[in-house]
Amino acid sequence: MAERDNQRWIHDLRTPGAEQDTALADLHANLIRVLPHALTRWLSPGDPALENLVEDVSQETLLRVLDKLDTFEGRSQFNTWVYKIAVRLALTELRRERWKEVSLDELMESSRKDPEPNIVSQKGIEPETATEQNDSLRHLQRILSEELTEKQRQALMAVSVKGMPLEEVARRLGTNRNALYKMMHDARLRLKHRLEREGLPIEDLLEMFNR
């Protein structure tokens, strides 16, 4: 298999015919070889699902690479750029598969079971202190509902607390991941500014809830 620098890759892939075919075959072979190792957190080697996914993702990556060839800026090695595309495709699919049975409502349900902060049940907490801490929690929850939209609160809960991928939350909220991140950033910023306005130093709050 030939060694190619960035220029060579672009040239070969732009030239329909033998050069393009060989370049695509080389990319494909490399992806098949390298992807499985990177996805072991999701699927074990030898799992037929892994083989299928890798093949599908590799094919899709080749299409995407050809389609986006003009956007390659040469800031990295061509192969790294290709890998990046493959990674995004693979993880999007893996996330969809893992979370397909989970609705946003279900996710939120478990946290709705305990709407009232209930700290007194933890061992060793003085009742007066627990009451005051419950008051603080209620105050913080009030801040959350005043500063954030329902969507923002759902998103923050789902992502930060329940570990749902942004892509999956975005899909359920009818938006995309990029927009969702911006929405969440806005939410975090609002909370930050609000806490600052109330003269509540975050470092102190953090220490209070993380003992």
Next chain:
Amino acid sequence: MKKILELFRRHPKEKLANDPVMDGLLRAVSMTDEQELSCDEVFALLDQFAEMIKRGEDAARMMPMVQKHLGMCPDCREEYETLIKMLETPTKGFEKP
């Protein structure tokens, strides 16, 4: 609210309870910057960033906003880690050094 902060300051060993939900949220809030890159912007820079890391360069210092986003965004962080893993596998002569 301020009362409990004062209580806490007066008696730092006062036993208060953990609340991982609030803790996680406050942590994210405390790390929030006025300006943050979006996922698309970070994706565009991810290959560059990953290669810097692989070369042992101080990517956090050179691309701090990418670093910050990766600290705030689990999806992008996961993609970054997976990309690094792919780069760790030798390419068998595909690339010129």
